[in-house]
Amino acid sequence: MYYLNLFKMPKAVVTKITSLQSRFFWGKSDGTKGMSIVSWSLIQKPKSQGGLGVRDLVLKNAALLFKWWWRFDKEECPLWKRVVCSCNKLDSKKGLEKQQMKNTRSLWNTIGNLRFSEAELFSIFYEGMQLQLGDGTRTLFWNNVWMKDGRLRDRFPNLYRVAVDKACTISDCSFWDGYVWRWGLQWRRALWLWEEQELSELQTGLTKVGIRQSEVDKLIWKHDKEGNFSVKSFLNVLYKNKNLGQEPNMFNFYNNLWRSLVPPRVEIFVWFVILERVNTKDKLVRCGILPTSEITCVICGKAPESVHHLFFTCEYAWKLWGSALRFWNILWVWAGDPRQCFESWIHGANRKGEKEDWMTTFFCCNLVSVET
Structure with missing residues (x-):
């Protein structure tokens, strides 16, 4: 490292x-x-x-x-x-x-x-840096990111082209008029109609800007509550921006899946089950590893062996689930697929102590179902 x-x-x-x-x-x-x-x-x-x-x-x-x-x-x-x-x-x-x-x-x-060798990553990094406005002496009006939607030169390209000073700081193009902060932007020529529309939008945004004379401009990382850059926060931003194809992106279950209620290998195994990424017979048949004649469940021998059948609806698996549900004195109907089964199970208990035992039951039943 x-x-x-x-x-x-x-x-x-x-x-x-x-x-x-x-x-x-x-x-x-x-x-x-x-x-x-x-x-x-x-x-x-x-x-x-x-x-x-x-x-x-x-x-x-x-x-x-x-x-x-x-x-x-x-x-x-x-x-x-x-x-x-x-x-x-x-x-x-x-x-x-x-x-x-x-x-x-x-x-x-x-x-x-790195801004050249890792240009795509650099653009994400640079967009994450933002100047927290103080007295405006260190912040470039057009070229720094100091408003939420990015650099003003990118948001208002027509105005940027006709600006007199493209490298001016905020303090250079604004001033205090008594107790009122006023903006004094200068242009090389009279603005056209479409440029006037951009200027109107810019002025609307500038009315929300607050100048603090007693403080200096400060660099912050906008993806962190404290404004500090960390490797973890940057990686989270990168993964959110990274295109990973058709795989599942965000699930409602992740907070309840990784809670250290059971050993990590059990959590990972249940993760495979929820994603339906277990080598059941229906998958092996689709891959050409097994003939179609051998698709029936290895336990009950009455239905095609899929993830949903093997872990939830097989008569032997259901006996196990039934025993657990009788212990909790709850009536239950499984949802359509393993992910929905898990998401519905999350809301089965409300009290904190009961919920941990309830979630542990789900992990244990999945593990015992396949070992049976």
């Missing part, structure tokens, strides 16, 4: 480590490759988004390196920053995005050139 915090991981190393992770999940006892039943992209998603939380090494590495960008822009001038600026001929008063980095493989140049 220390090396990931300083160096960009080579692709060959990423491929090797990912291969070892994949083999841990799907490899057989003799070391050969097994059958994957869940896409690797879903396994890499955070648990809060329906995945297993096995982090993507490339994203993790990028998040750790971008933390140096945050520290360079956020911290005034500590010793480490003075050393970096001296060795790389950088201006400590400017952000990294405003400075030219050499195209070499040195440690700091690699970090500084």
Whole structure:
């Protein structure tokens, strides 16, 4: 982890480590490759988004390196920053995005050139940084993100093109008139009708801006309540923005699934059941591993063996569920699929102590059903 915090991981190393992770999940006892039943992209998603939380090494590495960008822009001038600026001929008063980095493989140049090598991730990172307005002396009116919807140059491109000073700070283009804060934007020519419409929208937004003369402008991370950048919050943003195909994204059950009520291997097994990613006979038939004649349930032999049948509606599984429901003195009807079964089970008990025992019952019944 220390090396990931300083160096960009080579692709060959990423491929090797990912291969070892994949083999841990799907490899057989003799070391050969097994059958994957869940896409690797879903396994890499955070648990809060329906995945297993096995982090993507490339994203993790990028998040750790971008933390140096945050520290360079956020911290005034500590010793480490003075050393970096001296060795790389950088201006400590400017952000990294405003400075030219050499195209070499040195440690700091690699970090500084992430805006080119990881352009997509950099755009997400840069959009997450926002200046909390104080006296307006450090915030660029057009080029910094200091309002919720992004940079003003991107929101009002027609006005930006005709602005006299495109690099002005907020304090440069505004002033106090008594106790009233007024805006004094200047244009190179008279505005056209469509530009007047943009100006009207801009002025509406500016009326909500509050200037605090007693405070200086402060850089904040808008994806954190405290305004501080963290690798975890950045990764959560990346996973929300990452397109992972047709796999499930967000489920209502994740808060109740990962509560450490049972051992982790049981939680993971139930996760597979809820996603219907268990190698039941109906799936093996579809994959051509078993003939159609062998699709019947291995326990009751009366119906096709699917995840829903094997764990919930098989007569032997239902006897187990029935015993649990009689213990709780509750009448129950299963919903259509395993996910809906779990979501309906969540609301079966309301008291805190009872709810934990109630949820533990679900895990135990699923585990015992397959072992039976």
